[in-house]
Amino acid sequence: MTYQITTSTTVSQDGIALFDQDKYHLQTGEQPHTGDDGLLIRSVNLHDTPLNPELLTIGRAGVGVNNIPLEKAVDQGVVVFNAPGANANGVKELVFAALVIGARPLMAGNAWVNHLKGQDIDVQVEAGKKAYVGTELLGKQLGVIGLGHVGGRVANGASSLAFGMHVVGYDPYIEVDTAWNLSHHIHHADTIEEVLRDSDYVTLHVPLTGETKEMINAQRIAMMKPGSVLLNFARDDVIDEQAILAALDRGQLRGYVTDFASPKLLHHPKVTVFPHIGGSTTAAETNSAKMVVQTMKNYLETGNIRNSVTFPDCVMQFAAPLRLTLIHKNVPNMVGRMTAILANYDLNIVNMMNRSQGDYAYTMIDLDHVAEKRLQRIATKLEQIENVIRVRVIEQPKR
Ligand SMILES: NC(=O)C1=CN([C@@H]2O[C@H](COP(=O)(O)OP(=O)(O)OC[C@H]3O[C@@H](n4cnc5c(N)ncnc54)[C@H](O)[C@@H]3O)[C@@H](O)[C@H]2O)C=CC1
Numbered sequence: 001m002t003y004q005i006t007t008s009t010t011v012s013q014d015g016i017a018l019f020d021q022d023k024y025h026l027q028t029g030e031q032p033h034t035g036d037d038g039l040l041i042r043s044v045n046l047h048d049t050p051l052n053p054e055l056l057t058i059g060r061a062g063v064g065v066n067n068i069p070l071e072k073a074v075d076q077g078v079v080v081f082n083a084p085g086a087n088a089n090g091v092k093e094l095v096f097a098a099l100v101i102g103a104r105p106l107m108a109g110n111a112w113v114n115h116l117k118g119q120d121i122d123v124q125v126e127a128g129k130k131a132y133v134g135t136e137l138l139g140k141q142l143g144v145i146g147l148g149h150v151g152g153r154v155a156n157g158a159s160s161l162a163f164g165m166h167v168v169g170y171d172p173y174i175e176v177d178t179a180w181n182l183s184h185h186i187h188h189a190d191t192i193e194e195v196l197r198d199s200d201y202v203t204l205h206v207p208l209t210g211e212t213k214e215m216i217n218a219q220r221i222a223m224m225k226p227g228s229v230l231l232n233f234a235r236d237d238v239i240d241e242q243a244i245l246a247a248l249d250r251g252q253l254r255g256y257v258t259d260f261a262s263p264k265l266l267h268h269p270k271v272t273v274f275p276h277i278g279g280s281t282t283a284a285e286t287n288s289a290k291m292v293v294q295t296m297k298n299y300l301e302t303g304n305i306r307n308s309v310t311f312p313d314c315v316m317q318f319a320a321p322l323r324l325t326l327i328h329k330n331v332p333n334m335v336g337r338m339t340a341i342l343a344n345y346d347l348n349i350v351n352m353m354n355r356s357q358g359d360y361a362y363t364m365i366d367l368d369h370v371a372e373k374r375l376q377r378i379a380t381k382l383e384q385i386e387n388v389i390r391v392r393v394i395e396q397p398k399r
């Protein structure tokens with residue numbers, strides 16, 4: 001069995017190299033080609049891209065999946081994977097640079113010094129440097145909104161002795177493991193307003209969802225401490241840009257440091273913009289690509305699901321030579337209807353697993369050997385069950 005995969009040129013070769021040449025046929029591109037089993041991408045926008053009917057999986061070598069039409073994908077039986085935490089350290093380190101940039105006029109000072117001319121640069125520097133006096137982070141309050149892989153690391157680092165900031169975090173959906181890894185110095189706020197009201201710096205680390213879209217709007221900015229600095233390394237749409245610009249003009253915000261460019265932000269004296277490079281370190285790119293390629297391969301070769309954004313983890317050791325996997329709607333009696341068909345064919349189920357998330361579910365059924373033609377008939381019968389989206393037949397991988 002050979003799988004056809006299209007990979008974006010921006011994905012690290014260290015990850016792409018994990019696709020074994022004898023099992024995978026690779027081509028490059030940003031969109032799925034006809035006949036593709038898998039698509040491996042970073043931030044390219046797929047919302048207006050048709051997904052070919054054979055497509056089995058999309059891998060996102062990174063974290064944010066707002067560029068992928070998740071509902072359309074799952075409805076077509078495409079399992080979407082990302083690489084949780086794989087680039088978090090890279091983003092965290094850039095956020096610390098951004099905090100210092102928010103505290104001191106580093107970019108302006110650098111631009112000024114680069115334009116000096118003449119032999120007496122040292123004299124000009126000493127005379128002019130008083131224009132670039134800044135502030136310090138020590139003892140200031142940092143509000144962290146979203147305490148996941150990135151936000152948790154930022155919160156822990158800022159509250160450490162090295163930075164000595166007072167950190168207040170807000171995350172109503174925090175996972176238990178993440179919460180355990182947070183320093184006890186971090187104060188947990190019950191509302192976003194509590195974070196905004198008293199923080200000198202506020203940093204955003206939430207995914208872009210319907211709920212977080214423009215979560216920092218005019219009303220919320222009005223609650224922020226006058227003269228505070230906002231950092232956005234999450235996504236452009238989690239803030240209302242007009243409201244930010246107005247707050248910068250009236251001095252409510254002292255600065256805005258972001259990884260997301262737009263025409264109105266470029267060259268603004270109180271804004272520092274980076275070209276979406278939070279995850280652009282060699283380590284982050286390699287980690288993300290390797291993690292997502294492993295999960296895509298595992299899914300294609302065994303049907304096992306780990307780190308999918310559209311399905312819960314569903315992992316089962318092969319207990320028999322054949323495996324059926326079914327993506328279906330999460331409605332009553334689906335498993336009953338599947339097993340009734342298998343019973344009609346007098347087949348013994350060796351092992352089985354069913355997991356659901358929201359409106360969709362995934363079932364894996366291990367079976368003893370069945371003759372090829374009979375197996376195809378069974379797969380067709382299963383496909384015909386109402387609310388079944390995709391059926392795959394996978395042979396136990398040879399060791
Ligand atoms: N600038 C860049 O290059 C990068 C940007 N990102 C962005 O940062 C986001 C976060 O990344 P990770 O920390 O790795 O993701 P993560 O999934 O580990 O953490 C996100 C956290 O946000 C929390 N959250 C969700 N909705 C919330 C809400 N309404 N209010 C407060 N908290 C909420 C979740 O509970 C979770 O703990 C990504 O979704 C992506 O958009 C991530 C990596 C690189």
Ligand SMILES: O=C(O)C(=O)COP(=O)(O)O
Pocket residue numbers: 042043044061062063064065087276277278279280
């Ligand atoms: O992982 C993320 O969410 C990022 O924003 C990084 O995006 P990129 O892979 O650099 O296009």
